[in-house]
Amino acid sequence: xxxxxxxxxxxxxxxxxxxxxxxxxxxxxxxxxxxxxxxxxxxxxxxxxxxxxxxxxxxxxxxxxxxxxxxxxxxxxxxxxxxxxxxxxxxxxxxxxxxxxxxxxxxxxxxxxxxxxxxxxxxxxxxxxxxxxxxxxxxxxxxxxxxxxxxxxxxxxxxxxxxxxxxxxxxxxxxxxxxxxxxxxxxxxxxxxxxxxxxxxxxxxxxxxxxxxxxxxxxxxxxxxxxxxxxxxxxxxxxxxxxxxxxxxxxxxxxxxxxxxxxxxxxxxxxxxxxxxxxxxxxxxxxxxxxxxxxxxxxxxxxxxxxxxxxxxxxxxxxxxxxxxxxxxxxxxxxxxxxxxxxxxxxxxxxxxxxxxxxxxxxxxxxxxxxxxxxxxxxxxxxxxxxxxxxxxxxxxxxxxxxxxxxxxxxxxxxxxxxxxx
Numbered sequence: 001x002x003x004x005x006x007x008x009x010x011x012x013x014x015x016x017x018x019x020x021x022x023x024x025x026x027x028x029x030x031x032x033x034x035x036x037x038x039x040x041x042x043x044x045x046x047x048x049x050x051x052x053x054x055x056x057x058x059x060x061x062x063x064x065x066x067x068x069x070x071x072x073x074x075x076x077x078x079x080x081x082x083x084x085x086x087x088x089x090x091x092x093x094x095x096x097x098x099x100x101x102x103x104x105x106x107x108x109x110x111x112x113x114x115x116x117x118x119x120x121x122x123x124x125x126x127x128x129x130x131x132x133x134x135x136x137x138x139x140x141x142x143x144x145x146x147x148x149x150x151x152x153x154x155x156x157x158x159x160x161x162x163x164x165x166x167x168x169x170x171x172x173x174x175x176x177x178x179x180x181x182x183x184x185x186x187x188x189x190x191x192x193x194x195x196x197x198x199x200x201x202x203x204x205x206x207x208x209x210x211x212x213x214x215x216x217x218x219x220x221x222x223x224x225x226x227x228x229x230x231x232x233x234x235x236x237x238x239x240x241x242x243x244x245x246x247x248x249x250x251x252x253x254x255x256x257x258x259x260x261x262x263x264x265x266x267x268x269x270x271x272x273x274x275x276x277x278x279x280x281x282x283x284x285x286x287x288x289x290x291x292x293x294x295x296x297x298x299x300x301x302x303x304x305x306x307x308x309x310x311x312x313x314x315x316x317x318x319x320x321x322x323x324x325x326x327x328x329x330x331x332x333x334x335x336x337x338x339x340x341x342x343x344x345x346x347x348x349x350x351x352x353x354x355x356x357x358x359x360x361x362x363x364x365x366x367x368x369x370x371x372x373x374x375x376x377x378x379x380x381x382x383x384x385x386x387x388x389x390x391x392x393x394x395x396x397x398x399x400x401x402x403x404x405x406x407x408x409x410x411x412x413x414x415x416x417x418x419x420x421x422x
Contacts, residue, residue, distance in 0.1 A: 020051050
């Protein structure tokens, strides 16, 4: 450590930054954004002489999520830097609130903030309705004002951006005391911060290491599942499979369709609860297929494997690299890790054993053959030459009777048939 650093640390009104963690807040602000930012903030706080840099490019988002983010930033043990970047970006509505709550706020040239009037969105139609009730506007506006004053920023803009949807570019925002700096990129911003005094604290940026925060695989999978396009695709495919399954009396296929339709409905849950729900549904689907003797062409079995894998991924505990290095956390961390590995390994072995058993006892090519001359149960009374339903190997088939067949409950009939379709 240099002599300069010793002098700076001795002064309680200075803060030295050696490590900068970068968090990209790109897109709509949701509860998932809050969870990810919390992890990034905890990672940064576990590193001495660090700061968290939030790159903002957002149209806004959920008010509750934004309020939680503001609370985390204001109670952070390290400086949090907000930066609307790159050129052409924006931080409107809730994004403006997040920017004003940061310890140091900056904008790149050609960026915009503002337009903070609250909007109510109809969850069914998606229609946006601007809220004009004074009770709500006054409450939100005053919160914006308090956040701005807490950081020594322009309270008038905080009020006007809610009531009048005021917008500012970087030059106006700097002139009116809404932000602290205008910078073209991250390095130039850190150079601007170095040696500057903000709210009574002088910040020094000395040989900074820049680390970009990457969310865990569970959060990445969750982001895919909550994507509206993916949700519409799953819902549409599920509905199609359900209709086809019920139409041809292939109820296991219909069950797969119902499962696919359930997934978009469950994505309103948090990442951990969604993981638990998918894990339970996946294991149930596998159990049903095993109980049915794998007579579903493995449709439920494969769907169950996929859902179980997704559930395990979403339920993974998130550990930062620094947490693994703390001796007091080693025992707990290893217990969690070994338990997870044992569960995944044991369940994977079970799946592999079942899959090998299926392959040995009933090859794929054999299961693709039509059950001509097989033994089945007549579901309908079928006259000679007519087509009706029969049940073979637990599945329903359409068959043409070579002789008149009457439905006899709980008896097996030898049915000679010509298969027309599933």
